[in-house]
Amino acid sequence: xxxxxxxxxxxxxxVAGLLLISIGLAVxxxxxxxxxxxxxxxxxxxxxxxxxxxxAGINIWLSxxxxxxxxxxxxxxxxxxxxxRFLYGRMVDTMLATWGLSLLLIGLVTTVxxxxxxxxxxxxxxxxxxxxxxxxxxxxxxxxAATVALALYLAFKRTRFGLVARGxxxxxxxxxxxxxxxxxxxxxxxxxxxALAGLAGGxxxxxxxxxxTIGVAYVAKAFITVIGGGASVLxxxxxxxxxxxTINQLATFLTTPVIGEVALLAAAIVLVRLLPQxxxxxxxxxxx
Amino acid sequence: xxxxxxxxxxxxxxxxxxxxxxxxxxxxAFAQGSGDILVASIHDLSGGLDIYGKSMQxxxxxxxxxxxxxxxxxGRKIKLVTYDPQSNMQLYTQFxxxxxxxxxxxxVHGGITSxxxxxxxxxxxxxxxxxxxxxxxxxxxxxxxxxxxxxxxxQNMEKIVPYCMKQWGKRVYIVAADYNYGQITSEWVKKYxxxxxxQVVATDFFPxxxxxxxxxxxxxxxxxPDYVMSALVGGAHISFYRQWAAAGMKARIPMASTTFxxxxxxxVLTPQxxxxxxxxxxxxxxxxxxxxxxxxxxxxxxxxPEYPYISELAVGTYQGMHLWALGxxxxxxxxxxxxxxxxxxxxxxxxxxxxxxxxxxxxxxTLDIHIAEVKNRKMNVLAAFKQQKPADTAAxxxxxxxxxxxxQYVIKI
Numbered sequence: 001x002x003x004x005x006x007x008x009x010x011x012x013x014x015v016a017g018l019l020l021i022s023i024g025l026a027v028x029x030x031x032x033x034x035x036x037x038x039x040x041x042x043x044x045x046x047x048x049x050x051x052x053x054x055x056a057g058i059n060i061w062l063s064x065x066x067x068x069x070x071x072x073x074x075x076x077x078x079x080x081x082x083x084x085r086f087l088y089g090r091m092v093d094t095m096l097a098t099w100g101l102s103l104l105l106i107g108l109v110t111t112v113x114x115x116x117x118x119x120x121x122x123x124x125x126x127x128x129x130x131x132x133x134x135x136x137x138x139x140x141x142x143x144x145a146a147t148v149a150l151a152l153y154l155a156f157k158r159t160r161f162g163l164v165a166r167g168x169x170x171x172x173x174x175x176x177x178x179x180x181x182x183x184x185x186x187x188x189x190x191x192x193x194x195a196l197a198g199l200a201g202g203x204x205x206x207x208x209x210x211x212x213t214i215g216v217a218y219v220a221k222a223f224i225t226v227i228g229g230g231a232s233v234l235x236x237x238x239x240x241x242x243x244x245x246t247i248n249q250l251a252t253f254l255t256t257p258v259i260g261e262v263a264l265l266a267a268a269i270v271l272v273r274l275l276p277q278x279x280x281x282x283x284x285x286x287x288x
Numbered sequence: 289x290x291x292x293x294x295x296x297x298x299x300x301x302x303x304x305x306x307x308x309x310x311x312x313x314x315x316x317a318f319a320q321g322s323g324d325i326l327v328a329s330i331h332d333l334s335g336g337l338d339i340y341g342k343s344m345q346x347x348x349x350x351x352x353x354x355x356x357x358x359x360x361x362x363g364r365k366i367k368l369v370t371y372d373p374q375s376n377m378q379l380y381t382q383f384x385x386x387x388x389x390x391x392x393x394x395x396v397h398g399g400i401t402s403x404x405x406x407x408x409x410x411x412x413x414x415x416x417x418x419x420x421x422x423x424x425x426x427x428x429x430x431x432x433x434x435x436x437x438x439x440x441x442x443q444n445m446e447k448i449v450p451y452c453m454k455q456w457g458k459r460v461y462i463v464a465a466d467y468n469y470g471q472i473t474s475e476w477v478k479k480y481x482x483x484x485x486x487q488v489v490a491t492d493f494f495p496x497x498x499x500x501x502x503x504x505x506x507x508x509x510x511x512x513p514d515y516v517m518s519a520l521v522g523g524a525h526i527s528f529y530r531q532w533a534a535a536g537m538k539a540r541i542p543m544a545s546t547t548f549x550x551x552x553x554x555x556v557l558t559p560q561x562x563x564x565x566x567x568x569x570x571x572x573x574x575x576x577x578x579x580x581x582x583x584x585x586x587x588x589x590x591x592x593p594e595y596p597y598i599s600e601l602a603v604g605t606y607q608g609m610h611l612w613a614l615g616x617x618x619x620x621x622x623x624x625x626x627x628x629x630x631x632x633x634x635x636x637x638x639x640x641x642x643x644x645x646x647x648x649x650x651x652x653x654t655l656d657i658h659i660a661e662v663k664n665r666k667m668n669v670l671a672a673f674k675q676q677k678p679a680d681t682a683a684x685x686x687x688x689x690x691x692x693x694x695x696q697y698v699i700k701i
Contacts, residue, residue, distance in 0.1 A: 014500070208500070209527050
């Protein structure tokens, strides 16, 4: 019974982890149709922002929840202004440009921070469930993921900015005719996507540590989740994270971590074969 | 040197046709001439493996300077030719050819991963250039042109497994990196556990990019082993130790490792996360011998007091260089066969890790093994096992009986 509870918590934390690493990508891809291959590096930058800030004496929670998204969000806006905005509507070109950007960021960070793993200890300590011990930080990740999902929903559904952003994505010319400045909306949306990636990088840094190349480990899973989820940003990412996270963790518990990874990829292949447009093309249609 | 159509074509492809055709006579004449003796160092100084390569290169520099300060070899100075393969296998091939054919070096020291060794070993064999591989590895290389100065699994696993069983109990849970090193290491742990009457309760392998170990940690708790043996490798896997500590497991189940500290894990992690992990290597900077203390002092004098950690790989390289120099002195020549014969005469070097002797039958080394515990970012040496023979490679390889062998055996365990 205790073990079942522990497994359930680990599944929940895997789902939350997947949601966090993919949500920024989903915002940028789902809203703007930009395939951001530098997404993994945004996560990596979030990790470095957190670790650098913590080591500089800033409170760890402030570093994770404020510094990381702020820094990476700003970098995102700068990148949108300098690179991405010239390439809207040219999907292959944006892929090339963001891929180059990803290599550049890895190189820059390696030059500044070196090629060794940096890290900080996980705060919060551990708790016991029966005879099992579990890091309390696991619950924190779940809480952050839930908060992000809820906040994103409210921001896009209930605020004026959300309405304007969704309108601009559907028909930029019409939005412009109604007095909205689409370039500004694009820049802010890209910034939000980047900030979410930074937040995820910050949240994960205390448990995984960071190296300049850590983005590579995340970016594939993030893409699989976003593609699997389909057109709807939030419903898609949520449903795909839940599906893949559950399959991955259960397979890991039942067999080995290698099979767990294989099961995740196999599930993704089957899913894309059955639902080429993603889960939300068939289910939860029209949701955010 | 045999000329088949294939080797000739390859040589032309490498832009080396002329040098290859003019063959050994020309090389020897060139190398025996006046001027410095060239020694090649091929270690990754950039890219993912640079954390290992840089200290190995520093070891090459220190050893070269020491040999030169003592008067050089055969009345000549040694000059280091450094190549940086950038953690890229293609560059290893290219630089090995360049060292052998263009620069005509007397010996090549280099290669870090087993993959890189198996890339350059055949090249150097083909071009008759002596090769030293100074890294701990899975064992089994059988090639008269190659000398391996690092420890192999039979040397350290045979000691650390019974040591841990005596300390903690007979049931072990193995976590290992999912490639040949991790797979082979876990087989050796299993063998020695069973020989000592213990039991491996489970073995988990992790791809090198896995960073989430939550389920693994819960599975270990469910299996209730007496201790955990880790052969995890690389930057991503460091998070295992972090998550292990965060889950409060350190007080419950002790841990040993065959890899921990090889990538400076004990410096990256906090003492709270790393203290108490037991490891076995040939070398630790804290080994309490006059030879080692003097060596550590020389190292810090040359490379600065802030040098993060003198690794086993660095010391292996340093000792490899000195063993080669002793071979040259004994041979009195840079002729490859004469050097090999001299090195096969049972040459020993009293290095920082203790006495290192080349075993003529396997071209591996008999060396000391130490067991240590991590304590406040330092290695607290607990036990020493003198003069361990390379029994694993010896079980499959006999270069005195079969001097023409040229392969890496997969040792059946």
